[in-house]
Every structure is written in structure tokens, then in C-alpha cells.
Amino acid sequence: MENMKPEELWQQALTGSQPAWQKLYELFGSRVYQFFLKNTRNADLAADKVQEVFLRIFKNRDSFKYGSLKTWIFRIARNLLIDEWRRAGQREVPSDTLPDIVDAGVQVEESVIDAIEHRQMAGFIDECLDKLEEGDRLAICLVYIAGLSIPEFAEVMELPPGTAKTRVRHARLKLDSLLSEKLQIDKYEKSL
Amino acid sequence: MNCNDFKELISELADLKEVSKDAAAHMHGCDRCQKQFKYEESLRGGFAAINETPLPAELTRKILTIPATAGYETQKMPVWLQKFQALLNSFTFRLAVASGVTGFLFAVVLLRGPAYDQVAPTAPGNPNITLNSPARTLKSPIVAVAPESAKDKPALAAAGNAAMPAAEPQGHVPVLKGLPEQFEALVKNVPAAPKPKNEVINRIPGAISFSLEGEKEAKRQFSETDDRQFAEPPAEVSEASPADASAEYAADVMVAAAPVEHEELSAKKLSELEPDTKADSLVTKLRAAVQPAADQPGLQAADPRGTQILAFLEKNGIDNLEGFIDLERLAMQGFLTNRQFLEWRPPAGQNWFLTRSEGQASLTLRRNP
Numbered sequence: 001m002e003n004m005k006p007e008e009l010w011q012q013a014l015t016g017s018q019p020a021w022q023k024l025y026e027l028f029g030s031r032v033y034q035f036f037l038k039n040t041r042n043a044d045l046a047a048d049k050v051q052e053v054f055l056r057i058f059k060n061r062d063s064f065k066y067g068s069l070k071t072w073i074f075r076i077a078r079n080l081l082i083d084e085w086r087r088a089g090q091r092e093v094p095s096d097t098l099p100d101i102v103d104a105g106v107q108v109e110e111s112v113i114d115a116i117e118h119r120q121m122a123g124f125i126d127e128c129l130d131k132l133e134e135g136d137r138l139a140i141c142l143v144y145i146a147g148l149s150i151p152e153f154a155e156v157m158e159l160p161p162g163t164a165k166t167r168v169r170h171a172r173l174k175l176d177s178l179l180s181e182k183l184q185i186d187k188y189e190k191s192l
Numbered sequence: 193m194n195c196n197d198f199k200e201l202i203s204e205l206a207d208l209k210e211v212s213k214d215a216a217a218h219m220h221g222c223d224r225c226q227k228q229f230k231y232e233e234s235l236r237g238g239f240a241a242i243n244e245t246p247l248p249a250e251l252t253r254k255i256l257t258i259p260a261t262a263g264y265e266t267q268k269m270p271v272w273l274q275k276f277q278a279l280l281n282s283f284t285f286r287l288a289v290a291s292g293v294t295g296f297l298f299a300v301v302l303l304r305g306p307a308y309d310q311v312a313p314t315a316p317g318n319p320n321i322t323l324n325s326p327a328r329t330l331k332s333p334i335v336a337v338a339p340e341s342a343k344d345k346p347a348l349a350a351a352g353n354a355a356m357p358a359a360e361p362q363g364h365v366p367v368l369k370g371l372p373e374q375f376e377a378l379v380k381n382v383p384a385a386p387k388p389k390n391e392v393i394n395r396i397p398g399a400i401s402f403s404l405e406g407e408k409e410a411k412r413q414f415s416e417t418d419d420r421q422f423a424e425p426p427a428e429v430s431e432a433s434p435a436d437a438s439a440e441y442a443a444d445v446m447v448a449a450a451p452v453e454h455e456e457l458s459a460k461k462l463s464e465l466e467p468d469t470k471a472d473s474l475v476t477k478l479r480a481a482v483q484p485a486a487d488q489p490g491l492q493a494a495d496p497r498g499t500q501i502l503a504f505l506e507k508n509g510i511d512n513l514e515g516f517i518d519l520e521r522l523a524m525q526g527f528l529t530n531r532q533f534l535e536w537r538p539p540a541g542q543n544w545f546l547t548r549s550e551g552q553a554s555l556t557l558r559r560n561p
Contacts, residue, residue: 013259018256018259021256021258021259025255025256029247029251029255030243030245030247031243033247033251034243034245038242043248047247047251050247050255051251051255054258055258055262058258058259058262059262103196103199108231110227110230113227113231114230116234118234118237118238118240118241119241120238121235121237121238121241122238123238124238125235125239144235144236145242149204149206150204165204168204169200169203172203176231
């Protein structure tokens with residue numbers, strides 16, 4: 001079961017295999033939870049949304065015949081998130097127009113990068129994600145947290161592949177810029 | 193591959209271990225890209241650390257019990273019932289049901305046509321005798337009559353020795369005397385007929401009848417009788433009860449089973465009552481009932497037409513031997529005029545039979561061999 005594809009696990013889960021269902025949860029549960037948590041900043045709401053996603057995919061199991069299970073799950077998650085944004089009325093659904101951004105590259109020394117632990121980097125990312133716009137954060141979460149490829153991201157977002165690629169690149173440049181700034185600050189603070 | 197291509201490539205990779213050989217070769221020779229790759233590794237490590245954050249235990253418990261809770265209704269239902277439900281919800285099944293209902297309604301509409309209401313009942317024990325059939329009612333003046341009402345029942349019962357009236361002005365069925373017991377028993381066993389309809393019986397729209405030239409006058413007279421009767425049905429018709437209808441059918445049966453010794457049912461009387469309509473009418477049955485009388489010795493029908501035909505034969509030197517006279521053949525050979533042919537033509541199923549006894553020729557109506 002370790003080497004099985006998500007779709008194969010799904011088929012087994014539909015036959016009543018609880019281990020397969022648990023394995024699916026291990027594969028996607030944390031990603032879906034972090035996707036909602038980073039975009040809502042509400043742990044309870046994120047948990048509710050994760051439960052709703054898994055409930056929906058189980059109740060609508062007959063509608064999934066072929067394709068990527070991961071794409072299907074995150075399409076449901078994305079739609080639930082947009083509904084939540086609309087319900088909250090505080091945030092707007094990301095528009096299709098993206099401002100130009102300059103690629104400045106990695107502006108920190110290699111030694112600084114080597115010295116950062118993953119847990120520390122996770123904290124930096126979390127702080128930077130909070131500063132991103134909804135559209136950029138959504139793209140970063142879907143590609144780097146949910147683990148979608150560019151074509152899968154395009155399918156979930158219902159965008160043309162070129163547009164999807166541009167949107168991910170734009171979000172990534174913004175994140176890199178924020179992270180570089182964060183790392184520089186961190187280096188300065190450590191030097192003190 | 194340049195540095196921008198390399199950066200774009202590794203930023204889109206799902207797993208940095210999948211970097212291509214070209215990209216790896218470029219990276220080994222480029223310090224900037226090596227730095228970029230290390231940054232990318234650190235970034236991916238940070239995202240992986242985010243995903244490694246443990247989920248709330250309550251959330252895990254809820255999600256793992258989803259198949260047992262959400263799928264409970266489905267699992268409790270038998271498989272055959274699930275399939276049956278799927279069948280009911282299928283488009284094919286709904287289409288079949290809609291087609292069946294439409295066909296049933298169409299059949300109901302068709303079967304409600306007026307032609308199917310006029311199914312003539314038959315006499316018990318003899319399906320060949322049709323009681324008051326609609327076709328006969330429409331064509332024959334003798335049977336196109338109002339059913340005998342209850343007040344006529346005594347007269348019908350007392351008709352044992354009464355002579356048949358010479359002519360029925362209203363076309364009533366003549367009551368015959370001397371009915372054999374078997375026919376009386378038959379009359380008693382006639383089932384109650386359906387109550388006659390109050391409304392006027394309509395002629396079949398668009399129906400066309402054909403007749404010979406000489407029959408038009410007779411047809412006209414009969415159609416007038418029909419029209420009068422159909423347009424103004426007597427009160428007995430609308431107020432008739434099933435018992436009355438039975439009496440009517442009994443009268444029909446009596447007529448159909450007319451006794452052989454009834455002297456009124458001569459060929460002459462029949463010809464006066466009804467020209468040959470070539471229909472399977474009650475008159476035909478009357479003739480069939482009368483004909484055996486002609487076959488019996490000494491009961492030859494006295495028809496003046498026979499005398500006329502004999503005189504015609506002698507006048508034209510037609511020396512027929514004993515046997516049936518073929519009037520059609522004589523007409524084809526030019527011996528007979530059309531008028532003569534129509535006047536002398538025997539009823540359907542019968543023919544003139546020439547007999548010679550002691551030099552005396554006589555002509556009687558006999559059933560065709």
C-alpha cells in the first residue's frame with residue numbers, strides 16, 4: 001500500500017478498506033489542512049473545511065471516474081475557500097490581472113541559506129505568506145504546499161496552462177522577495 | 193541552458209531530485225545557480241516542514257470515521273436494492289415508462305371509438321344467429337325497428353295464433369304464430385341485451401352504398417323509413433328496459449326461426465316487404481326458414497311472378513326442361529329486359545324452379561342447390 005498511487009488507494013477505500021482511506025488521509029489531510037490554514041488563518045475553520053472536503057469526496061465518490069485524485073481534492077478545497085472568502089466578504093477573489101515584478105534573484109549569501117533549518121524556514125515562509133495577496137498565496141499553497149504541478153494547478157484553478165505558469169511565477173517572485181528580505185533581517189539580527 | 197532557464201526549471205519541479213542532467217551540468221559550473229539551488233532546497237524543506245505539522249486529533253478521528261458514518265445508509269441497503277434504485281433513476285427506464293404510458297393512453301383512445309360499441313350479440317347456442325345486429329338495423333326495414341316495449345310483451349306472448357299483419361306501418365317485427373317449443377325455449381334463454389341508447393343512432397359518416405339501377409327506388413323508400421326511424425326514435429326506445437330489449441331480441445329470434453307452415457311468408461310477401469338488399473338480413477333468414485316449405489310436396493308457393501315467367505317462356509318459345517331457370521343467362525342473351533329481370537329476379541339464395549306435371553308447368557321458388 002506504500003507504493004500505491006492515490007487513485008488506487010481511492011478504489012480500495014471505496015470497497016471499504018479503512019487502511020486505504022487512512023492512507024489517503026495521510027497523503028492529503030495535512031496538505032489540505034495547511035492550505036486552508038494559510039489562507040484563512042483560522043485553525044478551527046481550517047479543520048472544518050478539511051472535514052468537509054473529505055466528506056464531499058466520499059459522498060460524491062461516484063462522480064470521480066478518472067483523472068488525478070489530487071486535482072479533484074484540491075479543486076473542491078479551492079472552491080470551498082473561495083466560498084468562504086465570499087461569505088466573509090473581507091477578501092476579494094483574486095483577479096486575473098497581475099502586476100509586473102522584477103526578478104532580483106537570491107539576495108542572501110549562501111552561508112545564510114545553509115545555516116537556516118527547515119523548521120526555521122517554515123516559520124519564515126509562514127510569515128511571508130501572510131503578507132502575500134490572496135491570489136499569490138493561493139498559488140503558493142497549491143503548488144508548494146499541496147504539491148500540485150503547473151498543469152495540475154491550471155486544472156484546479158481552471159486557467160490556461162500559460163496563465164497558470166505566469167501566476168505561479170509571479171507569486172514565487174513575490175515570495176522570494178519577501179523571504180530574502182526576511183533572511184537579511186534575520187542575518188542582521190544574528191550579527192548583533 | 194542559462195541561469196534563468198535553470199531557475200525556472202527548478203522552481204517548477206515537484207521534486208528537486210528530478211533535475212535533468214543538463215540542468216545539473218549547468219549548476220556545477222555556475223555559482224549563482226548553485227546558490228539558487230540551495231535556496232530552493234531550503235525553501236522546499238520549509239514547505240515540507242509546514243506539512244509535517246501534526247493535525248488536530250479530533251479532525252483525524254472525524255475524517256477516519258467518514259466511511260463508517262456517511263456510508264452507513266449505503267452499506268445498510270442491499271446490493272439489489274441499490275441496483276434497483278439506480279435503474280429507477282436511469283434515463284432509459286424513465287423513457288420506457290413514458291413510452292408505455294403514452295402507448296396505453298393511445299390504445300384507450302382508439303378503443304373508445306364508436307364502432308366498437310356496436311357489437312351484435314348472438315343467440316345462445318347458435319353464434320350464427322345475430323340478434324339485432326347494428327348492420328342489420330341500419331339496412332333492413334324489417335328489423336330497423338324500435339324494440340318491443342314492455343307493453344307489447346303481452347301481445348308478443350299472445351301472438352300464438354295471431355296472423356301476421358299484412359304490413360307493419362312502423363316496421364315492427366311481425367309476430368309469428370305456431371312457434372315450435374324449441375324456439376320458445378330459445379327465446380326464454382336469450383340474455384338481457386344492453387339497454388338501447390337514447391341518442392339517435394348515427395349513420396357511419398362517409399359510408400357509401402352501391403346498388404343496381406332498379407333497386408334505387410326501393411332503397412329510397414327504405415332509406416326514408418330508416419331516416420324517419422333514426423331521426424325520431426319512438427318513446428319505447430328511450431324508455432326501454434333490459435327486459436324490453438330481451439323481448440325485442442326474442443322477436444328477432446322468432447322471426448329468424450319462422451315456422452315452415454306460415455302461409456303469410458310467401459315469396460310474394462317477402463318481395464313486398466323487402467327488395468333484395470343482398471344483405472345478411474333477417475329477411476334472408478326468413479327466406480331460409482320458409483324455403484323448406486317450398487321443397488315439400490304440395491306446399492308450392494303461389495307467386496304471380498311465376499305465372500308471368502311461365503307465360504314469358506312460352507311466349508318466347510323457351511322450352512326449358514325441369515329445373516332451375518337461369519334468369520341472368522336469359523337477360524344476357526337478350527330475352528329479358530332489365531325491368532323484367534329486376535322484377536322477376538328471385539331472392540338471394542333462391543331461384544325459380546320449373547316443374548312439369550301432367551303437361552302442366554309450374555314455377556316455384558327453391559333454395560339454390
